Amino acid sequence: xxxxxxxxxxxxxxxxxxxxxxxxxxxxxxxxxxxxxxxxxxxxxxxxxxxxxxxxxxxxxxxxxxxxxxxxxxxxxxxxxxxxxxxxxxxxxxxxxxxxxxxxxxxxxxxxxxxxxxxxxxxxxxxxxxxxxxxxxxxxxxxxxxxxxxxxxxxxxxxxxxxxxxxxxxxxxxxxxxxxxxxxxxxxxxxxxxxxxxxxxxxxxxxxxxxxxxxxxxxxxxxxxxxxxxxxxxxxxxxxxxxxxxxxxxxxxxxxxxxxxxxxxxxxxxxxxxxxxxxxxxxxxxxxxxxxxxxxxxxxxxxxxxxxxxxxxxxxxxxxxxxxxxxxxxxxxxxxxxxxxxxxxxxxxxxxxxxxxxxxxxxxxxxxxxxxxxxxxxxxxxxxxxxxxxxxxxxxxxxxxxxxxxxxxxxxxxxxxxxxxxxxxxxxxxxxxxxxxxxxxxxxxxxxxxxxxxxxxxxxxxxxxxxxxxxxxxxxxxxxxxxxxxxxxxxxxxxxxxxxxxxxxxxxxxxxxxxxxxxxxxxxxxxxxxxxxxxxxxxxxxxxxxxxxxxxxxxxxxxxxxxxxxxxxxxxxxxxxxxxxxxxxxxxxxxxxxxxxxxxxxxxxxx
Amino acid sequence: xxxxxxxxxxxxxxxxxxxxxxxxxxxxxxxxxxxxxxxxxxxxxxxxxxxxxxxxxxxxxxxxxxxxxxxxxxxxxxxxxxxxxxxxxxxxxxxxxxxxxxxxxxxxxxxxxxxxxxxxxxxxxxxxxxxxxxxxxxxxxxxxxxxxxxxxxxxxxxxxxxxx
Numbered sequence: 086x087x088x089x090x091x092x093x094x095x096x097x098x099x100x101x102x103x104x105x106x107x108x109x110x111x112x113x114x115x116x117x118x119x120x121x122x123x124x125x126x127x128x129x130x131x132x133x134x135x136x137x138x139x140x141x142x143x144x145x146x147x148x149x150x151x152x153x154x155x156x157x158x159x160x161x162x163x164x165x166x167x168x169x170x171x172x173x174x175x176x177x178x179x180x181x182x183x184x185x186x187x188x189x190x191x192x193x194x195x196x197x198x199x200x201x202x203x204x205x206x207x208x209x210x211x212x213x214x215x216x217x218x219x220x221x222x223x224x225x226x227x228x229x230x231x232x233x234x235x236x237x238x239x240x241x242x243x244x245x246x247x248x249x250x251x252x253x254x255x256x257x258x259x260x261x262x263x264x265x266x267x268x269x270x271x272x273x274x275x276x277x278x279x280x281x282x283x284x285x286x287x288x289x290x291x292x293x294x295x296x297x298x299x300x301x302x303x304x305x306x307x308x309x310x311x312x313x314x315x316x317x318x319x320x321x322x323x324x325x326x327x328x329x330x331x332x333x334x335x336x337x338x339x340x341x342x343x344x345x346x347x348x349x350x351x352x353x354x355x356x357x358x359x360x361x362x363x364x365x366x367x368x369x370x371x372x373x374x375x376x377x378x379x380x381x382x383x384x385x386x387x388x389x390x391x392x393x394x395x396x397x398x399x400x401x402x403x404x405x406x407x408x409x410x411x412x413x414x415x416x417x418x419x420x421x422x423x424x425x426x427x428x429x430x431x432x433x434x435x436x437x438x439x440x441x442x443x444x445x446x447x448x449x450x451x452x453x454x455x456x457x458x459x460x461x462x463x464x465x466x467x468x469x470x471x472x473x474x475x476x477x478x479x480x481x482x483x484x485x486x487x488x489x490x491x492x493x494x495x496x497x498x499x500x501x502x503x504x505x506x507x508x509x510x511x512x513x514x515x516x517x518x519x520x521x522x523x524x525x526x527x528x529x530x531x532x533x534x535x536x537x538x539x540x541x542x543x544x545x546x547x548x549x550x551x552x553x554x555x556x557x558x559x560x561x562x563x564x565x566x567x568x569x570x571x572x573x574x575x576x577x578x579x580x581x582x583x584x585x586x587x588x589x590x591x592x593x594x595x596x597x598x599x600x601x602x603x604x605x606x607x608x609x610x611x612x613x614x615x616x617x618x619x620x621x622x623x624x625x626x627x628x629x630x631x632x633x634x635x636x637x638x639x640x641x642x643x644x645x646x647x648x649x650x651x652x653x654x655x656x657x658x659x660x661x662x663x664x665x666x667x668x669x670x671x672x673x674x675x676x677x678x679x680x681x682x683x684x685x686x687x688x689x690x691x692x
Numbered sequence: 693x694x695x696x697x698x699x700x701x702x703x704x705x706x707x708x709x710x711x712x713x714x715x716x717x718x719x720x721x722x723x724x725x726x727x728x729x730x731x732x733x734x735x736x737x738x739x740x741x742x743x744x745x746x747x748x749x750x751x752x753x754x755x756x757x758x759x760x761x762x763x764x765x766x767x768x769x770x771x772x773x774x775x776x777x778x779x780x781x782x783x784x785x786x787x788x789x790x791x792x793x794x795x796x797x798x799x800x801x802x803x804x805x806x807x808x809x810x811x812x813x814x815x816x817x818x819x820x821x822x823x824x825x826x827x828x829x830x831x832x833x834x835x836x837x838x839x840x841x842x843x844x845x846x847x848x849x850x851x852x853x854x855x856x
Contacts, residue, residue: 652747655740655742658741661738669751669757
């Protein structure tokens with residue numbers, strides 16, 4: 086059924102508002118579960134659902150009205166303390182919210198699908214009958230499936246259930262939902278629906294329109310005004326000069342002008358960049374719910390601490406980091422944190438802590454996921470990698486601690502004996518690596534056995550304008566994204582060693598594989614003889630490689646220009662940019678270079 | 693009614709089209725003027741590594757980076773020297789700008805569509821059959837009418853299938 090809505094604008098307004106409300110709802114509900122006595126929060130949640138209900142009945146979305154209406158009723162009873170907040174009720178409410186999201190995304194998609202909503206409504210109904218309290222009590226024995234359900238429920242009535250837990254990327258809460266479901270007929274439809282919901286829910290937050298702070302817009306206008314003034318000044322200067330002005334006076338004036346223009350444009354650039362920025366909160370706010378569900382599934386107790394959620398970054402980056410973060414959180418929950426019993430036995434508090442933080446660091450954003458679990462055991466990693474045939478004994482022997490930890494990123498690697506719903510297929514870390522690579526980011530792992538581990542992601546702030554290092558390869562100029570550059574070194578070629586046909590450089594305690602850009606890019610050699618060259622150490626995700634170049638030219642901020650369809654997907658080239666003198670320079674894609682070098686010993690990329 | 697329709701068909705058939713004619717190794721070619729954005733002299737070209745040999749590189753066209761293809765190399769003609777006549781024809785290829793290096797651009801000619809004859813089965817020309825959409829036979833002069841979009845889309849397909 087297509088949507089018949091006369092007023093498109095009205096519909097769009099509804100969608101924007103509803104989407105925003107729903108996004109916040111998840112987070113609020115999880116918080117509420119932890120602090121059931123927070124009436125303010127309770128009322129807020131109630132109001133959100135009420136607003137959605139009102140708007141959808143106005144626009145005639147019947148399915149939506151039905152679901153929100155029942156949800157509202159249940160919330161209303163909670164609000165009036167006729168029911169107590171406990172994980173079971175929360176599960177049902179969360180499921181209802183998921184359903185609402187699904188319905189909204191249907192509307193957004195322009196097509197109303199006749200979805201099965203009775204299942205979810207049937208689960209809400211018991212809480213509405215007068216003997217609802219009994220219903221809640223009656224259910225208690227039922228949830229035998231999720232190990233943590235019972236203890237959590239007890240806790241729920243008094244203080245708070247164990248918070249948060251990650252969620253497999255797609256399946257919200259299959260297990261607990263089923264267990265908590267009071268009415269048997271509802272069981273079947275719920276998990277698939279829920280799965281669907283989560284995918285759709287992601288779509289909900291797609292960003293084709295932007296809300297911009299009016300203040301920022303005003304600032305922008307001011308800056309454009311200034312730019313116009315400077316342009317007028319420039320034109321005036323040109324007229325004067327053409328009319329036979331004095332050279333020295335012109336030179337001086339022009340110098341001043343170019344300084345001002347440079348100032349105004351960089352301000353303008355910052356401003357526009359800022360408008361593209363959104364707080365990382367947008368991604369982070371999904372996590373409390375994920376952590377909550379996962380904790381329940383795994384029978385672990387976790388305290389999720391989120392720091393720096395106000396840190397802003399480019400929307401293109403925000404869109405890409407969601408998945409990797411979910412995987413990392415899931416890993417931390419599944420592999421890192423121990424069960425309460427194990428933790429107590431190890432002399433740690435029963436409740437684990439998971440710290441998710443974001444912060445700016447120069448031109449990068451640093452996101453870290455830190456747990457106080459058992460840490461990563463390098464020996465175990467090495468053993469597993471060998472068992473799976475991913476590495477050989479010799480390779481292992483040559484690896485340092487760090488390199489061994491990096492093995493977890495190999496596709497197909499898993500320490501799990503058998504694959505579960507949550508993990509064990511060996512794809513998770515590969516996804517993390519792929520996404521981070523795509524963003525030209527770097528991953529660092531810190532781990533201490535028994536103390537916990539930390540995954541640190543360093544990402545560029547934006548993908549449109551980047552800081553880059555200009556280098557010369559013989560007579561050609563290339564630009565390397567500075568975000569990927571770790572350090573540069575001046576070395577004599579005789580310091581290079583060759584191991585297995587691969588040129589390497591001994592750098593402090595590690596062995597750095599080298600890649601000669603001259604060979605990779607088939608640059609014609611120049612006559613200039615030299616023995617010294619420069620090595621630019623670049624890092625992509627968890628890998629490091631040294632790019633051999635002839636000369637370093639310096640650092641410059643460059644705007645990335647696409648090479649167009651015809652030259653898209655060139656190995657090792659991310660795009661191009663135009664230098665101050667009008668020349669085009671290619672931007673190196675370190676991720677692509679590394680990928681192509683795999684196995685071929687850093688030689689040529691393409692025939 | 694019917695006659696009106698017929699007349700319109702007649703008009704359409706004899707519709708004038710304009711071609712930009714250019715030279716390559718002593719032969720003359722033409723492309724539809726509507727596809728040509730501008731004609732420029734040779735600027736500094738930045739080589740792009742690991743591309744087919746006929747891609748000369750990329751240039752900066754007023755802030756836009758566009759790829760440059762050497763027609764000589766593309767059609768496997770002997771490499772010529774860049775002369776003062778050498779030009780780049782910047783053309784619109786399905787919404788993307790692309791430059792083609794030719795020996796010289798001669799003129800814009802106006803012909804009626806009926807003058808374009810289907811290409812002969814065996815062509816005595818360096819260009820590939822596929823992008824040859826007709827031959828224009830005027831007194832004293834033979835012009836090959838090219839459809840470069842066809843050429844480009846085929847190249848693209850090849851590049852993506854990895855025959856780089």
